[in-house]
Amino acid sequence: xxxxxxxxxxxxxxxxxxxxxxxxxxxxxxxxxxxxxxxxxxxxxxxxxxxxxxxxxxxxxxxxxxxxxxxxxxxxxxxxxxxxxxxxxxxxxxxxxxxxxxxxxxxxxxxxxxxxxxxxxxxxxxxxxxxxxxxxxxxxxxxxxxxxxxxxxxxxxxxxxxxxxxxxxxxxxxxxxxxxxxxxxxxxxxxxxxxxxxxxxxxxxxxxxxxxxxxxxxxxxxxxxxxxxxxxxxxxxxxxxxxxxxxxxxxxxxxxxxxxxxxxxxxxxxxxxxxxxxxxxxxxxxxxxxxxxxxxxxxxxxxxxxxxxxxxxxxxxxxxxxxxxxxxxxxxxxxxxxxxxxxxxxxxxxxxxxxxxxxxxxxxxxxxxxxxxxxxxxxxxxxxxxxxxxxxxxxxxxxxxxxxxxxxxxxxxxxxxxxxxxxxxxxxxxxxxxxxxxxxxxxxxxxxxxxxxxxxxxxxxxxxxxxxxxxxxxxxxxxxxxxxxxxxxxxxxxxxxxxxxxxxxxxxxxxxxxxxxxxxxxxxxxxxxxxxxxxxxxxxxxxxxxxxxxxxxxxxxxxxxxxxxxxxxxxxxxxxxxxxxxxxxxxxxxxxxxxxxxxxxxxxxx
Amino acid sequence: xxxxxxxxxxxxxxxxxxxxxxxxxxxxxxxxxxxxxxxxxxxxxxxxxxxxxxxxxxxxxxxxxxxxxxxxxxxxxxxxxxxxxxxxxxxxxxxxxxxxxxxxxxxxxxxxxxxxxxxxxxxxxxxxxxxxxxxxxxxxxxxxxxxxxxxxxxxxxxxxxxxxxxxxxxxxxxxxxxxxxxxxxxxxxxxxxxxxxxxxxxxxxxxxxxxxxxxxxxxxxxxxxxxxxxxxxxxxxxxxxxxxxxxx
Numbered sequence: 123x124x125x126x127x128x129x130x131x132x133x134x135x136x137x138x139x140x141x142x143x144x145x146x147x148x149x150x151x152x153x154x155x156x157x158x159x160x161x162x163x164x165x166x167x168x169x170x171x172x173x174x175x176x177x178x179x180x181x182x183x184x185x186x187x188x189x190x191x192x193x194x195x196x197x198x199x200x201x202x203x204x205x206x207x208x209x210x211x212x213x214x215x216x217x218x219x220x221x222x223x224x225x226x227x228x229x230x231x232x233x234x235x236x237x238x239x240x241x242x243x244x245x246x247x248x249x250x251x252x253x254x255x256x257x258x259x260x261x262x263x264x265x266x267x268x269x270x271x272x273x274x275x276x277x278x279x280x281x282x283x284x285x286x287x288x289x290x291x292x293x294x295x296x297x298x299x300x301x302x303x304x305x306x307x308x309x310x311x312x313x314x315x316x317x318x319x320x321x322x323x324x325x326x327x328x329x330x331x332x333x334x335x336x337x338x339x340x341x342x343x344x345x346x347x348x349x350x351x352x353x354x355x356x357x358x359x360x361x362x363x364x365x366x367x368x369x370x371x372x373x374x375x376x377x378x379x380x381x382x383x384x385x386x387x388x389x390x391x392x393x394x395x396x397x398x399x400x401x402x403x404x405x406x407x408x409x410x411x412x413x414x415x416x417x418x419x420x421x422x423x424x425x426x427x428x429x430x431x432x433x434x435x436x437x438x439x440x441x442x443x444x445x446x447x448x449x450x451x452x453x454x455x456x457x458x459x460x461x462x463x464x465x466x467x468x469x470x471x472x473x474x475x476x477x478x479x480x481x482x483x484x485x486x487x488x489x490x491x492x493x494x495x496x497x498x499x500x501x502x503x504x505x506x507x508x509x510x511x512x513x514x515x516x517x518x519x520x521x522x523x524x525x526x527x528x529x530x531x532x533x534x535x536x537x538x539x540x541x542x543x544x545x546x547x548x549x550x551x552x553x554x555x556x557x558x559x560x561x562x563x564x565x566x567x568x569x570x571x572x573x574x575x576x577x578x579x580x581x582x583x584x585x586x587x588x589x590x591x592x593x594x595x596x597x598x599x600x601x602x603x604x605x606x607x608x609x610x611x612x613x614x615x616x617x618x619x620x621x622x623x624x625x626x627x628x629x630x631x632x633x634x635x636x637x638x639x640x641x642x643x644x645x646x647x648x649x650x651x652x653x654x655x656x657x658x659x660x661x662x663x664x665x666x667x668x669x670x671x672x673x674x675x676x677x678x679x680x681x682x683x684x685x686x687x688x689x690x691x692x693x694x695x696x697x698x699x700x701x702x703x704x705x706x707x708x709x710x711x712x713x714x715x716x717x718x719x720x721x722x723x724x725x726x727x728x
Numbered sequence: 729x730x731x732x733x734x735x736x737x738x739x740x741x742x743x744x745x746x747x748x749x750x751x752x753x754x755x756x757x758x759x760x761x762x763x764x765x766x767x768x769x770x771x772x773x774x775x776x777x778x779x780x781x782x783x784x785x786x787x788x789x790x791x792x793x794x795x796x797x798x799x800x801x802x803x804x805x806x807x808x809x810x811x812x813x814x815x816x817x818x819x820x821x822x823x824x825x826x827x828x829x830x831x832x833x834x835x836x837x838x839x840x841x842x843x844x845x846x847x848x849x850x851x852x853x854x855x856x857x858x859x860x861x862x863x864x865x866x867x868x869x870x871x872x873x874x875x876x877x878x879x880x881x882x883x884x885x886x887x888x889x890x891x892x893x894x895x896x897x898x899x900x901x902x903x904x905x906x907x908x909x910x911x912x913x914x915x916x917x918x919x920x921x922x923x924x925x926x927x928x929x930x931x932x933x934x935x936x937x938x939x940x941x942x943x944x945x946x947x948x949x950x951x952x953x954x955x956x957x958x959x960x961x962x963x964x965x966x967x968x969x970x971x972x973x974x975x976x
Contacts, residue, residue, distance in 0.1 A: 578878065
């Protein structure tokens with residue numbers, strides 16, 4: 123049973139590469155070369171498929187068979203059984219933990235079923251290094267249409283009508299930005315792509331740049347044509363080596379094919395594109411710091427009372443959009459604004475890519491229509507919380523976003539709804555938290571991140587975040603006082619109002635939202651000297667409930683300091699002076715007899 | 729251009745920032761990182777004021793805010809005072825022993841909570857960046873702001889004695905908190921880990937600047953200058969004036 127046009131797509135995104143997917147890829151090439159087969163299937167190394175947790179991912183087309191966690195040693199079996207005989211190898215299929223069944227095509231898996239791919243449309247389907255793959259999937263058709271069938275003004279109107287909003291975080295209408303910039307005649311103008319994705323746990327831009335670099339390039343050329351600019355810069359985070367490599371290959375092949383450079387496709391329009399390596403600082407994702415960095419200066423933001431569409435790069439009018447925004451441009455030009463507006467909600471059209479991580483069963487990249495609820499994202503697509511523990515909150519928008527508690531699980535995921543409850547869309551990071559996460563510790567973690575990543579230019583951000591971090595450290599050590607809450611609130615307000623750039627202005631969000639939704643946890647830490655999640659070691663003690671303990675001894679075996687004693691089948695006891703509060707007993711206990719308590723103040727006082 | 733500050737109308741000049749307009753009209757807006765002749769930096773954030781735009785008010789830093797016709801500004805609202813107090817508090821926590829910051833805290837009635845102050849801290853720099861700007865204006869650019877976040881500081885490259893530093897002392901002169909140590913002793917000036925030979929005034933005999941600074945000026949001017957200190961130079965010029973006006 124041999125099929126024509128068979129394709130084997132091996133995911134070679136960063137996540138899968140780390141799990142040796144390149145070996146799987148080369149193994150396929152090797153094995154097929156030495157196999158007696160009439161039509162050798164095409165083997166392609168593609169970009170990220172999204173479900174990184176279950177990588178390396180191998181897809182076989184047109185059979186629509188998807189294998190997960192494939193190792194190089196599985197290749198022989200796949201070729202012998204699936205490719206030659208059309209048999210399905212059960213153990214490599216996706217296993218749905220909730221429905222308790224194996225699924226043949228990834229398209230039927232809950233993780234993929236609810237998704238709607240626009241920005242990620244080609245990723246996982248094409249070889250990012252092969253421009254022909256992109257062209258086969260309508261690549262550069264939008265550029266052709268814009269150059270030969272539309273005036274620059276029509277291009278901008280199309281983007282305006284689509285109500286596309288910047289996917290980088292603030293959600294500024296992209297069409298407005300282009301329109302304002304096109305109205306300035308201070309040439310040369312610049313087109314810039316922000317690829318300095320730095321939020322912990324976010325990797326959507328990286329995946330696009332690695333997996334479908336040409337769509338970003340096409341979007342930027344179209345913008346250049348629309349606003350009359352002939353130069354573009356791709357600012358790519360220093361750590362994103364593969365993204366830079368694939369992007370450079372794409373730029374070079376676009377030039378060879380006449381999509382970049384002088385007189386593009388004979389239209390008379392010129393556009394050059396250059397990659398700039400990021401300065402290695404989180405703050406360089408802020409537009410004015412990014413531009414300072416491209417100019418060769420220290421990556422410090424400036425006051426933006428004059429917008430960068432008027433005075434941006436080298437004080438010239440500049441359009442800066444994020445990677446995901448650029449990836450949305452070609453489909454909008456091809457399919458029209460009306461098509462785009464039908465997806466999503468009225469004020470938030472289209473889709474958004476989220477990176478779903480944390481204590482959720484399916485982690486990875488997800489592209490869903492705007493307006494999808496948080497519940498659908500976490501429970502339908504994400505499959506719910508690991509070990510079915512209680513859902514506590516999600517952290518959206520990265521370090522400058524906020525926490526959303528369970529009471530807001532039905533919130534619509536769009537720019538406005540998230541902003542209304544004190545969080546933000548940000549670039550789309552979603553970190554799921556369960557009951558073992560301490561919200562005070564979480565806020566402290568983000569303050570620590572931001573205090574290290576603050577550029578240090580303005581007082582409020584540099585000193586303010588650091589002071590808030592000191593206060594939170596005190597609370598975690600059990601030295602918190604009630605007036606600390608007041609001080610945290612007052613400093614949050616000042617940092618939000620008086621900081622120079624977006625990083626500073628949003629920095630207090632993790633503290634402000636945890637104070638708003640989880641104030642009782644702060645109170646527990648400060649008044650009761652107890653960390654309810656058992657995370658803050660100074661405010662935690664473990665004890666065994668005599669009634670519930672069955673004396674199985676599992677805890678005693680796990681305990682690294684031999685602090686648990688007891689005879690078999692009789693209740694065990696934790697010797698507090700030996701306990702290092704690692705929580706091993708708590709997680710291993712089959713009956714839930716290990717209880718988390720607060721700091722043992724009485725025993726300290728004795 | 730008409731600008732209203734605290735209900736009083738002022739005439740603004742094109743291209744002026746709010747701080748420049750306020751200074752020109754003796755309207756007090758506290759600041760630490762602004763000096764005439766150096767463009768606004770927006771670092772210290774002490775100059776935050778409230779501006780009205782249509783129905784909305786927003787908080788802006790006046791040293792970098794370009795004025796527009798009809799702008800309404802409030803420099804002392806409750807909100808602004810609260811922000812100022814917190815900024816002074818933050819600076820006090822950073823430099824608890826600095827006299828200038830202490831006096832500022834006293835003026836605004838700011839007290840730092842004892843448990844968050846480390847009185848052993850000897851830091852005096854509040855990272856206003858004026859020294860770096862002054863050095864840049866001199867044409868030397870020997871010092872710059874390095875690192876980021878709380879590790880940010882002003883220094884020469886790799887903290888080594890800089891070959892570009894001419895020991896002119898402009899950085900120490902503009903520093904609002906006296907954070908830059910410059911000592912003149914036994915005809916030797918020490919600043920930024922580098923020693924300079926001090927030059928004596930050929931008239932009064934007092935030392936007044938460094939040899940390197942004079943050479944730098946001479947190389948810019950393209951001619952030799954007589955080595956006379958500022959006050960003697962002023963005296964000589966005034967004598968010349970007297971001399972020339974004698975005949976009128």
